[in-house]
Amino acid sequence: MIRKTIPLILILSFSAAPALAKEESEAFKKAVKYFFQRKYEMAEILFQESIKRNPENFKAYSYLGDIFLKKKKLNGALNLYKKALDLKPENAENFFRIGQVYYYKKLGDLALENFQKSLSLDKTLTFVYYHIGLCQLMLKRDKYKTINNWETFLRLAPEDPQYESIRRVIELLKDPNFKIPPPGSDISIEEALLLGGSTLSKTDRKAREKKAGNESKKTRKKLEGLYLDDDL
Numbered sequence: 001m002i003r004k005t006i007p008l009i010l011i012l013s014f015s016a017a018p019a020l021a022k023e024e025s026e027a028f029k030k031a032v033k034y035f036f037q038r039k040y041e042m043a044e045i046l047f048q049e050s051i052k053r054n055p056e057n058f059k060a061y062s063y064l065g066d067i068f069l070k071k072k073k074l075n076g077a078l079n080l081y082k083k084a085l086d087l088k089p090e091n092a093e094n095f096f097r098i099g100q101v102y103y104y105k106k107l108g109d110l111a112l113e114n115f116q117k118s119l120s121l122d123k124t125l126t127f128v129y130y131h132i133g134l135c136q137l138m139l140k141r142d143k144y145k146t147i148n149n150w151e152t153f154l155r156l157a158p159e160d161p162q163y164e165s166i167r168r169v170i171e172l173l174k175d176p177n178f179k180i181p182p183p184g185s186d187i188s189i190e191e192a193l194l195l196g197g198s199t200l201s202k203t204d205r206k207a208r209e210k211k212a213g214n215e216s217k218k219t220r221k222k223l224e225g226l227y228l229d230d231d232l
Contacts, residue, residue: 027050044064047063048064058094061081065077065078069100091121099128111139112132133150146173150169
């Protein structure tokens with residue numbers, strides 16, 4: 001009777017596999033922990049290590065993309081999110097993240113396309129409506145589509161901490177006399193919202209600010225919770 005023997009090298013590789021998987025898992029868990037503690041430098045190192053040990057870990061690419069996005073390394077973040085999508089094509093959140101990158105790159109059409117893809121894959125991502133509205137406001141300068149998406153967001157997320165700030169902005173946008181400043185205007189969108197309109201001359205604006213006094217500060221407090229990228 002011939003007894004087949006398993007080569008020693010295979011025995012060693014089989015026994016090492018669980019250990020390597022455990023090490024990869026521990027590195028990833030630590031990276032996630034550091035990420036939520038906002039210790040991004042340590043998290044980045046560990047996510048990179050996790051990817052080296054398991055190139056198929058799409059979550060590691062997504063988290064690493066988030067770190068790059070926070071650092072405004074937009075091209076790097078975009079590549080990482082696309083890699084995550086290659087590994088898991090139906091992941092709605094990665095389409096949303098790609099939309100964010102394009103938003104920061106001021107590519108409104110591409111941002112909206114990816115935001116819509118994320119919603120088509122997961123209707124529960126209600127916060128996407130907020131970002132679609134933000135894109136329509138800041139990049140497309142379309143107040144009606146901004147209103148429509150933000151009203152949808154408020155209807156679906158009435159407990160959102162920005163609820164009152166968004167509702168206040170919607171009221172201002174609905175004013176028929178309010179016009180969103182065009183790109184390149186010397187009046188920013190945020191300034192127009194705070195003053196109640198974008199058609200004020202510089203002189204009128206200064207006079208109104210001086211007259212408003214504390215009221216202007218109160219208005220600013222109502223809007224300060226609203227995320228606006230006024231440098232776009």
